[in-house]
Amino acid sequence: MSAKTDTGVPARLRPSPNHGERVGGGSIDMLILHYTGMETAEAALQRLCDPRAEVSAHYVVEEGGSILQCVPEARRAWHAGRSYWKGTTDINSRSIGIEIVNRGYDYDYPEFPDVQIEAVCDLCADIVERHEIKPWRVLAHSDIAPDRKLDPGEKFPWGRLAAKGVGLYVEPEVTGRGIFMQEGESGQPVEALQSMLAIFGYRMEVTGQFDATTRLAVEAFQRHYRPEQVDGIVDQSTIETLHKLLSKLPDLNA
Numbered sequence: 001m002s003a004k005t006d007t008g009v010p011a012r013l014r015p016s017p018n019h020g021e022r023v024g025g026g027s028i029d030m031l032i033l034h035y036t037g038m039e040t041a042e043a044a045l046q047r048l049c050d051p052r053a054e055v056s057a058h059y060v061v062e063e064g065g066s067i068l069q070c071v072p073e074a075r076r077a078w079h080a081g082r083s084y085w086k087g088t089t090d091i092n093s094r095s096i097g098i099e100i101v102n103r104g105y106d107y108d109y110p111e112f113p114d115v116q117i118e119a120v121c122d123l124c125a126d127i128v129e130r131h132e133i134k135p136w137r138v139l140a141h142s143d144i145a146p147d148r149k150l151d152p153g154e155k156f157p158w159g160r161l162a163a164k165g166v167g168l169y170v171e172p173e174v175t176g177r178g179i180f181m182q183e184g185e186s187g188q189p190v191e192a193l194q195s196m197l198a199i200f201g202y203r204m205e206v207t208g209q210f211d212a213t214t215r216l217a218v219e220a221f222q223r224h225y226r227p228e229q230v231d232g233i234v235d236q237s238t239i240e241t242l243h244k245l246l247s248k249l250p251d252l253n254a
């Protein structure tokens, strides 16, 4: 690893041995955000740099806003695990992963400090600009692995990131109105919902059965795009927010 970081924003190196060749030869076209979910930043960093743990991320952003680079961007870091987005399963090969230090749901899931969010915004803006990552390919770990992961969670302010030009975000429709659809139901409206989620990118079979997989995708969607209420129940607000986001995609088949 060179003695310089890849980013134009202030950062220092904390090299991890946990990386490999990017596979498939495609360019880097996704940015995945995580939280560390461990009690302290140091515990998380030690794990991300421990060869036995076999996990890593390109960057770690500490609570105070310090940015550490653990893996060179040219290399494949090991942050996504078993995951899927829009037909892609080897997300590690085409993404950059950022771990945001936060104890997460296993502890008390504290708010993300402002100074930390500012640093995340600056780092993400720098990464998406250099790699020309499309807004709709800036995602949460929970989006690409809704059955396993909750991070960075509904307290992460995606709207603030979008205000800095990073990620696709629309003002969520207000909650508490009309049409409910939930686990156990079936039929054409469920099919329509599943189609929309699949077009957006979630791993979703269009079966017409609102099963556990569907609920988990709805929860992941809400956690990221309609964080006021994360319950896996589809109301008017969930549908309308999803519609608005889909209408922002340049081409539904892209």
Ligand SMILES: [Zn+2]
Pocket (backbone or CB within 6 Å): 033, 034, 035, 079, 141, 149, 151
């Ligand atoms: Zn994660």
